[in-house]
Amino acid sequence: MFAYYLQLGLRSLRKNPLLTALMVMAIGFGVAASMTTYSVFRATSNNPIPNKSSRLYVPQIDNWGPEDAAENKGEPPSAMSYTDAINLMRDKRGKRQTALYPIGLSIVPDDVNMLPFRENSYGVYADAFAMFDIPFIYGGGWNAADDDAHSAVAVIGRELNDKLFRGANSVGREINLNGRSYRITGVMDKWHPEPLFFDAVNTNGFDDPTEVFVPFTRAVELKISTNGNNNCNRDAGNGWDAWIHSECVWTGFWVELPTTADADAYRQYLNGYSAEQQRAGRFKWAPNTRLRNVMEWLDYQKVVPQEAKVSLLVSLGFLLICLVNTVGLLLAKFLKRSAEIGVRRALGASRKEIYLQFLIEAGSIGLAGGVLGLLLTGLGVLGVSLVFEPDIAKLATLDMSLMALTLLVAILATVLAAFYPTWRAAQVQPAWQLKSN
Amino acid sequence: MLQIKPILAALKRHKAGTILIAMQIALTLAIVCNALFIIQQRIERISRPSGMVETDLMAIQNRFVGVDDFKGGGTLSRADVQALRQLPGVQDAISVNSYPLRGGGWSTGVRLNADDKKPKGHTTLYFVDDHALATMGARLIAGRNFRADEISDADPQAVGDPAVVIVSKAMADKMYPDGSALGKPIYLGDSKKPSTIIGIVAQLIVPWNGTWADNFFENAVLEPFLLTGSYTNYLIRTKPGQLQDVMKSAPAALTKVNRMRVIPSERGVRSYAMVRDVATKGDRGMAILMGVVCLVLLAITAAGIVGLTSFWVGQRRKQIGVRRALGATQRDILSYFLTENLLIGTAGVVIGALMAVGMNLWLVTQFEMARLSLLYVLVGVVVLLLLGQGAVLAPAVRASRVPPVEATRSV
C-alpha cells in the first residue's frame, strides 16, 4: 500500500507543479536557513571535552570587592590575580590543578633563512596535560619538579614539530623561544578542543590550535607578559613585580575534581580561603566565590556568539512561517480533492487509509523539500563566513549527521504541517458526492 | 465597505484558511520588523567614519623577538619608523598601540576632577607621536598638535600621566558639554594628575566594533608617548596611488632593519580597507542574512496568500456566478476579494505588531539589543498590507472574470 500511496502522491504533485514547487521551496528554504544557522550554533555550543567536562572546574575569587562586582551582576572577575592563582596552586586542593596564561611566544628557527614566527602558546603547570587529556605522539609533559625548578622545558604541537623537525621525534632536542633555548619533553598529537574552553576568556572560545606549552613558573620568571586580557581595578604601580603582586586579574585557573563531593569541598575551601584573606586584611568583604564546570563556564563566558543565537532564532521563525504556509497550501490542495476523497471513501477506503495516503503525499513533499534544503544548506554553510569570524565559520560543516538531520527535519516538519489538512480530508463524508448532486 | 458583513460571515465558514493567512502575516510582520531593525543597526555601525582618511593608509603588526616585553621595543621601533618614513612612496608613518577598528586596544575611564569616584566617560587610548595627525589624516578642529619635544618613552606597564592630550570632539563634548574643553584638564584612569586638552580632532573612533563599546565608540584620547613594549603597530600613509607598492616594500624594509621580529603572515600587513573589511564583516553579513530572510519570507507569504485565495476562488466559482447573475459587476467581485484580504491582513498585522514588539522586548533582555523603533512596525504593517493586496490581485481578477452563466452549472 505504501508504494501505491507514494505513486498517488507523486502523481498529485506532478498535477500541479507550481503549487508543489511553492511548497517544496518553502520547506527547502525554511529548513536550509535553520540548518545553516544550526550548524554554527552546534559548533559553538559543542562540548569540547565530553569525557571530563563535568570534572574540570574554573574557580573564581572576588578580589575586587562588591563595588566592582555590582557592575557585573555580583560576579567575581573572570580571571584570577597572580597572588590567588599561586596560593591555590600551593594549596593543591584538587586532584590536579593548573594556573595558565597565554604568552604568544615567537619561535626562532635554527635555519637562518627562516624568519621568526609566532604560535599560540601558554604557560601552564605539569598537571595540565593529564587534566586536559592532551594526546602525545612523542614523549609527554614535564613533571612537577620542572614546575618547581622553573625549568626551560617545552611541549610543542605536531604541526610545529613538522615545520621545525620534519615530523621526527624531537624529544630531548632544543627549541629557541623568544631567543631562549628550551628542551622539548613531548610532541602533542593534533589537539584542538572547540570551543577552546581552557582560555575562553581571551579567545572568546575560538582560535588557532596551541602549538607551544612552557612552564607557567618559567614564563613568570622571564617576565613574559600576558598575551591576553589584563584587567585592573586600580593602577598596578610600576614594573613587573608591582604588577604581579597587584590585584590585576590575568591568569586562568583550572582544577580537576572527580566527584561532586570533591567539588563541594573545593567550594568550601574557596570560601575558607577568601575568609582567610579577609582576616588578613587583603579583602575587605565577605567571601564571594564561584566554581563552574566546563559547560557552565562556556555558557557564562557567552562563547556562543550572539549572532549565532539571533540568526538561529530568526531562522526557526522563518521555518515556522514556511510551515504555516505549507499548512495553508496543503489544506487547499487536499480539500480541492474532496470529490476524490468522497469516492474513495464510498469505494471502501477507511479513514486510516485516507490519512496514510495524504500523509505520504506530504512526506514526499517533505523529502523533496529536504533535498532542496540539503543543497541550500550546503550553499549556506559555504556562506557562513560572510556572517561569522573565520575561526567560527570554518567549524560550520555539512557532515553526515547534519545531512540526516536536514532530511529528517524537512520530512517531519512537513508531515506535522500535514496533520491538520489530512484530518480535514479524512472528515470528508463518503456520501459527499451523492449529496452534491 | 458595504460588503464587510457578508465577508465576515463567509470568513467564518473558512476559519482554518483565514486563521492560517492571518497567522502567516502576523509571524512575517514580527520577523520582518525585527530583521529590518537589525539591518538598520548593522548598517549604521558599518558606515561609521573612523575619523581617518582611509585611502592610502595601511597598517603593520609587529613584535620584536628576544627583547624585554616591556622595555625592549622603544629604540627598535623608533628605528623602524625612521626607516619607514624614508621609504619611497611613504608620506608619513607612526608607531602606535592600536588604531580605529583594529579589534584590540586600550580603554579607560575619564574623570573631570581628581576626587571623582565615578568616571564621567570612557575612552580608548592611542599612544602616538607628533606625526599621528598627519599619518591618520585626522582633522584638528581646535588647538594644536603635539610638539616633538613633548613626546617621551613609556613602559606599557607604567605609562604615567601625560601633561597634554589631544581628544576627539565626542570625548571633549562628553567631558565639557558646553564646548569649552580646549585647555581644560581631564583625569585618565585613577590618576591624580591632570592632563590638559591641547587639541581636538573632529572624529576618531575606538578599535572595537562590538556592542560593548557602542556607548563610547567616538571617544578617543591621544597621549604623547612611544610605548617601549615588544609589541607595536605601524600605521603608514603612502603617497597617493602607491599603497600596493608600499605594502610589499615596507615589511621587506623592516626585516632589513632588524630580522628578529615577527610580522604575522596572516593579517600582519593590511591596507586600511582590509582592516575595515574584517572589522565590519560580521555586521555586513548579518545585514545581508537578514535582508535575504526578509525577501524570501515576504515572497513565501505572498505566494501562500496567492495559493489559498486561488483555492477559495475555485471553491466559490458558483457563488460568484450567482452574484454576477444577480447583477454584481466585475468591480464588485474584485473589491470583494480585496476587502476580504484587507480584513484578514488587518487582523494579521495587529497581532503581528504586538508580536514584533514582544519579540523585540525579549531580544532586548537576551541579546543587549536596542528597543525597536515603532517606525519599523509601521513600515512593516504598510508593507505587509500592500503585499497582501498585491498577492490577492491575480486570483481576485480571475474571480471577477467568472461568467454569470457559472451559476447554472451543477458540477
Next chain:
Amino acid sequence: MLKMTHLSKVYRTEVVETYALRDFNINVNEGEFVAVTGPSGSGKTTFLTIAGLLETFTGGQYHLDGVEVSNLNDNERSKIRNEKIGFIFQAFNLIPDLNVYDNVEVPLRYRGMKGPERKDRIMNALERVGLASRAKHYPAELSGGQQQRVAIARALAGSPRLLLADEPTGNLDTQMARGVMELLEEIHREGATIVMVTHDPELAARAQRNVHIIDGQVVDLAEDPRFHQAVHAARANSPA
C-alpha cells in the same frame, strides 16, 4: 439481502429537524432487481446512501446480508462497502487524475488484493463493459456513456453482492442510457442484486419490482392516490 425496518433519518440543524426517512420499511431479496422511484426530495438518495453505508441513520434497523449495521464503526463500514457493495453514481465519479485502469483498481487496492489478481479482475471487468482497449485513457478523454461504463466496471471488479445505482443514466443521452441499462440487466441476469434509484418510469419499468418513496416513506403503489400524481410528474420530467 437488504432489510430495513422502521428506519428513520433526521437531519438536525440549529433551527429545524427534518425527517428524510420516517418509519421506512423495505426488503430486497437476494438476486432481485429493484427500482426505487419517487419525486425530488422524497428521500430516494438518502435511502441509497444509508443502504450503501455512506451515512448512518437515526433510528430503526438495517440488516445487510444478515448483519445489523447500526453498531458498526467507521472502519467496519468501510470494509463492508469495499467488499459487498458496488456503487454507480449519476455523475460517474471517476477520479480525474487516474486513468481507466487505475480507477477500476481503487476498490481492489483497498481490499489489499495482490497485483496479478487485481489485473485479472480489472481486465475482466473492463472487457465486460467493452472498454478493455481504453484502459490507459483518462476519464476526460471518454464520452459520458463510456465513463459510466468505467464506473460500472469499477463497481463490478470487486464482485459485489449488492449493486447500488443512483440515477445511473441521469447524465446520459437516450442512446447511451439504453446501453448502460442493458449492461445492468445483463449483470442482474448473472445473479447480482441491484437497487437502482431513478425518477424515469421507463427505466423503472424494466426492473423486476418497483418501490415508490414519497415524503420519506415507502408507499403502496396500488392504493395511494399520490402514486398517480407522482407517475404523472415523473413522466413530465423525463426526457423520453
